[in-house]
Amino acid sequence: MIRLYTWPTPNGHKVQIMLEEVGVPYTVHPVDIIRGAQFNPDYLALNPNNKVPTIVDEDGPGGKPLTVFETGAILVYLAEKTGQFMPSDPRARSGVMQWLMWQMGGLGPMLGQAQHFHRYATEKVPYAIERYTKEGRRLLCVMERQLDGIDYLAGDYSIADIACFPWVRIHKMANQSLDDLPRVSRWYAAIRARPAVERGIKLLLDQWVDVTKSEEARTNLFGSPQYRSSANGLP
Known part of the structure; x- marks a missing residue:
């Protein structure tokens, strides 16, 4: 059994989709990032980066529980555990890993920043809006070129597509x-x-909150990291 700690965000959706795709049993433990649950000591013990999602595989290697955070690491772990959506051939596997890293290092962060400055920031910063909008556009054009003649980013449907989809969705x-x-x-x-x-x-969809309409959500998601560290007794 896998324990899934998540919230309805693009990164949460990656792992939610993956668990549904591979069909392993899992339980859902909502981490209400709108109310700051990601900073609770119990959750920080699982994920020191205070982000979602995180999984705990009760039947990890050697039959012992294993905690995994960071979506790329989680997707690779689940693919290897189940033998799904990650090819065994070294060349094909390398292709999947390249596009997974591309999402983690580019598509997700850039579209996330574009979304933030376009939609969430209380102060409009034209330079930031233009910078991240242009870079997001460039990355989508990279996808467009890659998909010439193939159905999915690395050929067959894989964790690379699962990782990219929630970010393209927004x-x-x-x-x-x-x-x-x-x-x-x-x-x-x-x-x-x-x-x-x-x-x-659709998982936890009923708990989604529009950050633009909630000051509490805005503070907990975009508040000062220094304040949050101090509040949790960290230097």
Whole structure:
């Protein structure tokens, strides 16, 4: 049994979708980041980076529990545990890993910043909006070129696609459009139609909060890191 600590965010959706895709038993433990639950000592003991999601595999290697945080690490762990969505061939595996790292280092952070400055920031910063919107657009165009002649980013459907999908899903909130990206649009529609993806993104959907309408959410998500560290007794 796997314990999933999550909240309905793009990063949470990655692992929620993966667990639904691979079909392993899991229990859901909501981490209400709107109310600051990610800073609770019990959660920090699992995830020192105070982010979601985190998993605890009660039947980890050697039959002992294993805690895994960071979505890329979680996706690789689950793929290796189940033998799904990660090819065994070294060349094909390398392709999947490259596009997974691309998402973690580029697509997610850049679209996340574009979303923040376009939608959430109380002060509009034109330079930041333009910077992250342009970089987000560039990355979506990289996807468009990669999908020429193939269905998915590394050939077959894999953890690379599972990682990228939730971030492409928020493209409108990140000031982006897919209208002139036919391959990305086709890729997105194919993944969105998968039953496991539908189940994954619906998990905890009733607890989603529009950050633009909640000062509590804004403070807990975007407040001072120094304040949060001090509040938890850290230097």
